[in-house]
Amino acid sequence: MSLNELFKKYKSDKYNHGYHLFYEPYLKNLKQKKLNILEIGVSDGASINAWSDYFKNSNIIGIDIKKIDLKKRKLNRKKISIYQGSQSDKKFIKFLINKYKKFDIIIDDGSHIPSDVIKSFNLLFDALSNKGIYFVEDTQTSYNHFFGGNPFDLKYANTQVNYFKKLSDSVNFQEIANPFYIKSKYDGLIRNISFFNNMIVIVKDKINFNSNLLINNSYENKRYLTKIKRNKKKKMQYFFKYMIIFKSYTLFLYIFNFIKKILLFRF
Numbered sequence: 309m310s311l312n313e314l315f316k317k318y319k320s321d322k323y324n325h326g327y328h329l330f331y332e333p334y335l336k337n338l339k340q341k342k343l344n345i346l347e348i349g350v351s352d353g354a355s356i357n358a359w360s361d362y363f364k365n366s367n368i369i370g371i372d373i374k375k376i377d378l379k380k381r382k383l384n385r386k387k388i389s390i391y392q393g394s395q396s397d398k399k400f401i402k403f404l405i406n407k408y409k410k411f412d413i414i415i416d417d418g419s420h421i422p423s424d425v426i427k428s429f430n431l432l433f434d435a436l437s438n439k440g441i442y443f444v445e446d447t448q449t450s451y452n453h454f455f456g457g458n459p460f461d462l463k464y465a466n467t468q469v470n471y472f473k474k475l476s477d478s479v480n481f482q483e484i485a486n487p488f489y490i491k492s493k494y495d496g497l498i499r500n501i502s503f504f505n506n507m508i509v510i511v512k513d514k515i516n517f518n519s520n521l522l523i524n525n526s527y528e529n530k531r532y533l534t535k536i537k538r539n540k541k542k543k544m545q546y547f548f549k550y551m552i553i554f555k556s557y558t559l560f561l562y563i564f565n566f567i568k569k570i571l572l573f574r575f
């Protein structure tokens with residue numbers, strides 16, 4: 309059965325949201341694999357049952373802040389494990405990570421409160437397998453102040469949508485022409501972040517792309533080294549141009565932006 313049919317069969321609201329359209333392209337080739345799949349938010353068990361039918365060889369792990377009646381929800385099935393706890397409880401998440409070590413797919417369909425979504429992602433990212441996929445559902449809460457979002461200051465609001473927009477810089481971290489750039493723990497570990505209607509998908513992957521413009525986040529160093537390789541005789545001239553003039557210009561812009569960020573409280 310397709311995810312579409314399974315969400316419909318179990319009456320999961322994932323069907324009404326049309327999420328199968330976003331899930332299926334990522335998941336269809338993984339159906340037969342033996343994976344650890346974690347879903348935050350069990351509720352009546354509809355999606356847990358759907359995942360269990362779809363991924364016949366995988367362990368399906370569900371967590372929910374509320375106690376779930378496994379018998380009533382028909383969740384007392386082989387390869388399904390349900391735990392009670394909060395997605396933002398560090399101790400509880402550490403317990404899960406200790407137990408399962410790695411998760412290949414993580415679905416956040418829990419509280420949808422921006423701070424919870426961000427905290428869980430930070431707690432769980434290390435335990436996401438290489439090439440693992442992290443799905444964040446119902447990101448519309450980012451745009452709604454009644455759910456912890458902020459519809460009035462879209463660019464700077466402390467929401468999960470902004471968090472993942474900012475994280476998308478990690479996909480291109482080697483292209484940031486700032487010699488003072490400090491690497492984040494996510495740099496070089498994210499292949500792509502995709503934004504869909506009410507859903508964000510993050511694919512983890514150890515990647516090592518080289519920039520064609522920079523060396524260690526420095527355009528000046530790359531230009532200088534490329535130029536002297538071509539013409540050693542002009543070494544002094546290139547040194548003056550790239551290592552003195554260009555670097556001074558970069559330093560000026562760095563200081564200017566640093567002061568601007570302080571004045572605008574942008575940290």
Ligand SMILES: C[S@@+](CC[C@H](N)C(=O)[O-])C[C@H]1O[C@@H](n2cnc3c(N)ncnc32)[C@H](O)[C@@H]1O
Pocket residue numbers: 320321322347348349350351352353354355356371372373374393394395396417418419420424
């Ligand atoms: C939208 S429902 C989950 C629906 C289910 N995934 C499905 O598609 O059938 C959200 C669930 O998240 C749970 N929840 C809310 N806050 C939570 C938290 N902080 N940690 C874990 N679960 C939470 C709620 O109790 C609720 O059962």
